[in-house]
Amino acid sequence: MDTKQIYEKYPANDPSILIPILQEIQETEGYLSEEEMQKVAGFTRLPVSRVYGVATFYNQFRLQPLGEYVIRVCRGTACHVKGSLDVLTTLENELGIKAGETTKDLKFSLETVACIGACSIAPVISINDEYHGHLTVKKIQKLLASFRKKTKED
Amino acid sequence: MRITINDKECWANPGETILTLAEREGIKIPTLCYLKGLSPTGSCRICVVEVEGQRNLVPSCAFPVYEGMKIKTNSPKVRRARKTIIELLIANHPQDCLFCVRNGNCELQSLAAEYGVQSLRYQGERRVRKQDVASPSILRDPEKCILCGRCVRICHEVQNVGAIDIVERGFKSYITPAFNNSLNTIPCVFCGQCVVNCPVGALSEKSHEKIVWNAINDPKKHVVVQVAPAVRVALGEEFGMEPGTVVTGKIVSALRRIGFDTVFDTNFSADLTIMEEATELLGRLNNGGVLPMLTSCSPGWIKYIEHFYPDCLKNLSTCKSPHEMQGALIKSYYAEKKKINPADIFVVSIMPCTAKKYEAQRPELGEDYQDVDAVLTTRELARMIKNAGIDFNKLNDDYFDDPLGESTGAAVIFGSAGGVMEAALRTAHYTLTGREMDNIDFRPVRGLEGVKEAEININGTCLRIAAVNGLKNIDHFLDQIKDGNSSYHFIEVMACPGGCINGGGQPLPSDPEKTEKRMQAIYKIDRELPKRGSHQNESVQRLYKEFLGEPNSHKAHELLHTHYLRRDIE
Ligand code: SF4
Ligand code: SF4
Ligand code: SF4
Ligand code: FES
Numbered sequence: 206m207d208t209k210q211i212y213e214k215y216p217a218n219d220p221s222i223l224i225p226i227l228q229e230i231q232e233t234e235g236y237l238s239e240e241e242m243q244k245v246a247g248f249t250r251l252p253v254s255r256v257y258g259v260a261t262f263y264n265q266f267r268l269q270p271l272g273e274y275v276i277r278v279c280r281g282t283a284c285h286v287k288g289s290l291d292v293l294t295t296l297e298n299e300l301g302i303k304a305g306e307t308t309k310d311l312k313f314s315l316e317t318v319a320c321i322g323a324c325s326i327a328p329v330i331s332i333n334d335e336y337h338g339h340l341t342v343k344k345i346q347k348l349l350a351s352f353r354k355k356t357k358e359d
Numbered sequence: 360m361r362i363t364i365n366d367k368e369c370w371a372n373p374g375e376t377i378l379t380l381a382e383r384e385g386i387k388i389p390t391l392c393y394l395k396g397l398s399p400t401g402s403c404r405i406c407v408v409e410v411e412g413q414r415n416l417v418p419s420c421a422f423p424v425y426e427g428m429k430i431k432t433n434s435p436k437v438r439r440a441r442k443t444i445i446e447l448l449i450a451n452h453p454q455d456c457l458f459c460v461r462n463g464n465c466e467l468q469s470l471a472a473e474y475g476v477q478s479l480r481y482q483g484e485r486r487v488r489k490q491d492v493a494s495p496s497i498l499r500d501p502e503k504c505i506l507c508g509r510c511v512r513i514c515h516e517v518q519n520v521g522a523i524d525i526v527e528r529g530f531k532s533y534i535t536p537a538f539n540n541s542l543n544t545i546p547c548v549f550c551g552q553c554v555v556n557c558p559v560g561a562l563s564e565k566s567h568e569k570i571v572w573n574a575i576n577d578p579k580k581h582v583v584v585q586v587a588p589a590v591r592v593a594l595g596e597e598f599g600m601e602p603g604t605v606v607t608g609k610i611v612s613a614l615r616r617i618g619f620d621t622v623f624d625t626n627f628s629a630d631l632t633i634m635e636e637a638t639e640l641l642g643r644l645n646n647g648g649v650l651p652m653l654t655s656c657s658p659g660w661i662k663y664i665e666h667f668y669p670d671c672l673k674n675l676s677t678c679k680s681p682h683e684m685q686g687a688l689i690k691s692y693y694a695e696k697k698k699i700n701p702a703d704i705f706v707v708s709i710m711p712c713t714a715k716k717y718e719a720q721r722p723e724l725g726e727d728y729q730d731v732d733a734v735l736t737t738r739e740l741a742r743m744i745k746n747a748g749i750d751f752n753k754l755n756d757d758y759f760d761d762p763l764g765e766s767t768g769a770a771v772i773f774g775s776a777g778g779v780m781e782a783a784l785r786t787a788h789y790t791l792t793g794r795e796m797d798n799i800d801f802r803p804v805r806g807l808e809g810v811k812e813a814e815i816n817i818n819g820t821c822l823r824i825a826a827v828n829g830l831k832n833i834d835h836f837l838d839q840i841k842d843g844n845s846s847y848h849f850i851e852v853m854a855c856p857g858g859c860i861n862g863g864g865q866p867l868p869s870d871p872e873k874t875e876k877r878m879q880a881i882y883k884i885d886r887e888l889p890k891r892g893s894h895q896n897e898s899v900q901r902l903y904k905e906f907l908g909e910p911n912s913h914k915a916h917e918l919l920h921t922h923y924l925r926r927d928i929e
Pocket of ligand 2 (some may be wrong): 520522547550554
């Protein structure tokens, strides 16, 4: 995808556009690459260290591309009561990444979200917008295995 | 405005902060994030005080005074709050003082002592962070960082480089170049202003002490040392002397006792630089060369222009910086005279500067051998003197060796911002008119202001000049050059605010009052010298007669001049 049109919409040499332009680049690209952050630095005339500082300060910005499968762990109250923290740690251990990160092979991204409105099947996660509920450690392992296989077959 | 501070009535100026008032009244309030001359951020809160009528304690560095204000700067509540802040900082800090460069000169250590912190009340997870040791000048140890933000503000707001910033938030936050790169791979100019403003041991110079000791202890090596002008007005501070104490003679004694074989003065080459640079300037003026000419003796400034304004490189004087010239001469002229194989000579420069460490290893500085083999900061020299068991304060004065030891007043003022300009004018005037300036003291370029400008008429030629220090101040001039509408003939640039006297290798912490005193000392040395123009240096004249020919000769170009590189910003 091309970000050129995005830059054309904003005035050059204006540091105040930093956050909006980063948001828009992330919407188009899915994440903020080093290359784009360098470009934004040049465009706004801010040091790249400042662009990086701002990008890492806000949780909304992602500095790695999203994986093929995006796993979202619901951390709403209902899920919390039903042990969503265990779900999260299990996933973190299985995938070897922390929430907010993507596996090296770009297959899985792990994120936490506030209530996704499926409290009846808590604890729940979504994988690419498909819900999986009533989770246990065993179930999670099975689920991951099936998705890993899926990727291989493709 | 009438104000009561600690039960004492006093007068305050409208708009000033509680902190500046307290300072004037001789009341000590600790600070960490506050930097003189920059707007306060009020982030560390170590400077809190109690103000009657305010529910919470207020940060004195950011809080303006008002009529009738009643302030308590050291109440039990205030002391308790400060102590808690210190304890929290220490809880997240390696307890490494014994092995730390800042042991004995650390703001966190002194605060802990002043507030009676005697045990660890808080304990918890401590962040673990990698050191950045890759750069030739600066060592970063983020584990010791207390996140005061001083380095970031200096680098962005004063030096305009913006090499580092604070990233992430809360407990996870730390200081780093973008993308966790090393300082070595980004446009950091190695000025070391972050180092002299860091309260703790999180930033320091890359030490050359060990390789210098090794060279001294190697019987095959002939170790030659040289001392920059700004070192002699600052080193004394490391031994408890007043800022601005001149210790030139003691330094020579100390260097001999440490075991250096020959002790030269970089001031000699400062005079030589002026002969070369004034000739180059007059050449450019007469032959329609590129103007304005920009001075080239500050390696941090050189790296800045290479990264950020490569189009202006042709404006830079081609002169090497003085200690590099001296290194080249030690390994040629001096080696020939003494019949020593240059390969056996080890040249050490004592500099007020961290960027000179980086400069010394630039491949274009030295043909067969690196001109300079090691660079020690003023602070490192102080440590070596202590290691050698020398009682510095009791040393007698000694004198530099010949033939690279003689110097004039024009050389010593290189140490202060505006000095190179003044020295060059003295010699340009003499070259053009055949007589000395009516008034040798050229005051318009003296002082610590970031930009000083003047016009001077020499023999009908009107020269427009400027002396700039602190990198933020130079952009305006470089933009003019880039746009082709600069009306200047000659511009001096020093990377550090105030010049070398406030260099990144000088005794810590940086402080405008100390810098002022060092500057006074520099001009005092100049004033008291019998010869104050570089063209009067007889050893320099002899060097031209015996070895170089004349200024800007072919041989001079080979040994004393250099070229520059375009560098990407990335
Ligand atoms: S920075 Fe200060 S408190 Fe920390 S280890 Fe070094 S001397 Fe001790
Ligand atoms: S050495 Fe200078 S340019 Fe580099 S980080 Fe420190 S202040 Fe910034
Ligand atoms: S490195 Fe030093 S100056 Fe920079 S934030 Fe940390 S403690 Fe402060
Ligand atoms: S020194 Fe005042 S808040 Fe840090």
